[in-house]
Amino acid sequence: MRPIIAIAFISLSVVAAADAQTSRVAIHAASAFDGKGRSIPNVTVVVANGRIADVRSNENVPPTYDLRGLTLLPGMIDTHVHLDTHFGRDGRAETRGESPAERALYEAENAYVTLMAGFTTVQSIGSPLDVDVRAAIARGTLAGPRLLTSIRPVNENTGTPDQIRDFVRKVKADGADLVKLFASKSSREGGGQTMTDEQVAAACGEAKRLALRTWVHAHSPSSIRAAVNGGCTVVTHGSYATPAEMQLMAERGVLFEPNIGLVSQNYLENRSRYYGIGNFDDEGFAFTEKGIPMKLAMFKNAMQVKGLELLMGTDAGAGAHGRSAEEVIYRVQVAGQPAADALTAVTSLNARAIELGSRIGTIAAGMDADLIAVDGDPLKDITALRRVKFVMKHGVVYKNINPQR
Numbered sequence: 001m002r003p004i005i006a007i008a009f010i011s012l013s014v015v016a017a018a019d020a021q022t023s024r025v026a027i028h029a030a031s032a033f034d035g036k037g038r039s040i041p042n043v044t045v046v047v048a049n050g051r052i053a054d055v056r057s058n059e060n061v062p063p064t065y066d067l068r069g070l071t072l073l074p075g076m077i078d079t080h081v082h083l084d085t086h087f088g089r090d091g092r093a094e095t096r097g098e099s100p101a102e103r104a105l106y107e108a109e110n111a112y113v114t115l116m117a118g119f120t121t122v123q124s125i126g127s128p129l130d131v132d133v134r135a136a137i138a139r140g141t142l143a144g145p146r147l148l149t150s151i152r153p154v155n156e157n158t159g160t161p162d163q164i165r166d167f168v169r170k171v172k173a174d175g176a177d178l179v180k181l182f183a184s185k186s187s188r189e190g191g192g193q194t195m196t197d198e199q200v201a202a203a204c205g206e207a208k209r210l211a212l213r214t215w216v217h218a219h220s221p222s223s224i225r226a227a228v229n230g231g232c233t234v235v236t237h238g239s240y241a242t243p244a245e246m247q248l249m250a251e252r253g254v255l256f257e258p259n260i261g262l263v264s265q266n267y268l269e270n271r272s273r274y275y276g277i278g279n280f281d282d283e284g285f286a287f288t289e290k291g292i293p294m295k296l297a298m299f300k301n302a303m304q305v306k307g308l309e310l311l312m313g314t315d316a317g318a319g320a321h322g323r324s325a326e327e328v329i330y331r332v333q334v335a336g337q338p339a340a341d342a343l344t345a346v347t348s349l350n351a352r353a354i355e356l357g358s359r360i361g362t363i364a365a366g367m368d369a370d371l372i373a374v375d376g377d378p379l380k381d382i383t384a385l386r387r388v389k390f391v392m393k394h395g396v397v398y399k400n401i402n403p404q405r
């Protein structure tokens with residue numbers, strides 16, 4: 001699992017004094033999708049000191065990485081994963097009795113497969129375990145995506161509005177990057193509102209005061225309205241959202257993160273590993289099965305709502321790590337979203353939603369060098385996202401399996 005570290009590329013003939021201590025690499029690819037809808041043919045991206053220094057077309061210099069035949073993209077971003085979840089020793093999703101070290105190592109594995117799948121940034125929503133994993137990744141010693149976390153969620157049992165505000169301050173002090181709210185039941189239990197409007201408003205109001213974003217688990221129309229009226233940042237899931245709630249979100253600038261292509265499908269594919277745990281019973285799985293076409297119809301409605309921004313978050317749990325791109329593929333192949341829109345969502349739109357839009361999500365000079373390359377052109381064949389051949393995060397190459405022709 002040792003990452004392949006980028007080797008400094010020094011051209012002896014033209015090392016300028018100012019560049020003497022700079023490791024510069026040039027990456028050439030068939031084309032680049034810049035994250036904002038623009039394609040750059042025959043592209044060369046120059047990287048120095050972890051940043052993109054220059055983006056050129058039809059450059060005639062020998063590159064450090066010759067990725068001919070591949071398409072460069074900004075490192076992908078998943079705004080909603082549960083990086084701690086995994087199948088345990090017996091292959092089941094119930095993992096009680098594991099040691100802290102086992103749990104941390106499972107999370108490290110999930111981080112690794114997520115990075116190798118081309119996701120250089122993810123938001124974990126969230127677990128106390130994320131804090132140490134986030135630190136290890138940030139130290140550069142553990143190969144994983146840049147990690148943001150909500151650590152512990154707010155729900156209807158967190159307490160009174162005052163107690164909820166205390167909780168938000170505590171989770172911020174513990175290092176949370178955002179606050180997660182459970183404002184409704186699980187979709188396996190019908191998704192009805194659980195937190196009161198006052199509880200939701202207390203959590204989102206206090207988070208906003210502390211400059212923290214809020215991600216609200218809300219399935220039912222009333223729970224979505226509570227999130228919008230409470231000044232929250234993002235509604236996630238939204239399985240039962242009608243065009244009226246979607247319109248309201250668009251008007252009030254609340255971002256929407258539906259999850260239609262991976263999470264439910266993964267539960268069904270791994271039914272025996274989940275069956276019998278909590279609400280994963282016959283009734284729960286019946287909701288999951290019915291939910292797939294329902295959420296597809298909901299997403300098609302959402303695409304029609306002018307001004308509604310659709311983030312690309314998967315809600316990936318055990319069994320789904322490393323497969324986040326399936327959400328993008330499903331949106332394009334099944335829901336009919338234009339590939340350029342789906343690719344923009346998983347790059348620059350998601351970057352903006354997590355307030356890192358000035359650093360990641362776009363291929364342009366000055367941005368962090370988070371770059372991936374896929375086999376094929378995802379604008380024409382979105383399944384190219386399954387064929388990630390090259391991964392660079394902040395200028396460090398973690399994967400390069402393209403035969404250098």
Ligand SMILES: [Zn+2]
Pocket residue numbers: 080081082125315
């Ligand atoms: Zn979730």
